[in-house]
Amino acid sequence: MSEAVSALNGQSFVGIVKIEEAGPQGMITLRGDAGAAALQKAARDVAGVDMPGIRGIAAAGDRAIAWMSPDEWLILLPHAQAHEGVATLRTALAGTHHLAENVSDARALFRVTGEPARLREVLAKLAPADLHPDRFGTGEMRRTRLAQVPAAIWLDSAGEARVICFRSVASYVFDLLSVAAAPGSEVGFFDA
Missing domain, CATH: 3.30.1360.120 (Probable tRNA modification gtpase trme; domain 1)
Structure with missing residues (x-):
């Protein structure tokens, strides 16, 4: 690699x-229903912080979730962990309307x-x-x-x-x- x-x-x-x-910075675009408990939990599990409110960013150490629009967030994490983060999100949200993509590069x-x-x-x-x-x-x-x-x-x-x-x-x-x-x-x- x-x-x-x-x-x-x-x-x-x-x-x-x-x-x-x-x-290099790991970045994952996450889109979905802001009110879906599964989406909130999956994002929290990957980033280690709660979903922020409108125009907010929640950060802890080298991880964060940034509000980008009513149905879009940007998850920040170490670059080397971005692919794993996307896989975790996709597994957790299987069967739920969502999009999770690694946009780091x-x-x-x-x-x-x-x-x-x-x-x-x-x-x-x-x-x-x-x-x-x-x-x-x-x-x-x-x-x-x-x-x-x-x-x-x-x-x-x-x-x-x-x-x-x-x-x-x-x-x-x-x-x-x-x-x-x-x-x-x-x-x-x-x-x-």
Whole structure:
């Protein structure tokens, strides 16, 4: 079996915040009836956390479940465990309307870290989503766009965000984030 390779081989940039490609990340798309007890249990068994509410992400250690739409979630787990996670979900949900697919190698994950106001500012330069602290907090997920491409954003903490995009546009997203984080590009919108 070949070793997993990330889209940008761990590329990073330091400006007003730090942008880093996070490396290989296991990701499973799960679709089904949010109210189905079997689906909730299967997801919990694979991820080790309860299903999040609307626009939420529930995380513990290296595992998480992110709300993506009323009938879709993204399960995050170690890359090497993604195939096993899909098999577990399919077995547990046999006979139940669902979809479980390993999308790990179709996505790229970035970590954006730094001073909270600068971090929000960098993301807000690129996304039409309202990223004001009153509207977007830790443990929330937003599906949005970064310039011309779809992306998902969540805050791990006030000073750390994660960004997921398609692997095919990883270089573009890295460049966007790097330009938005260029030294001297501060606009001060989120400064208190």
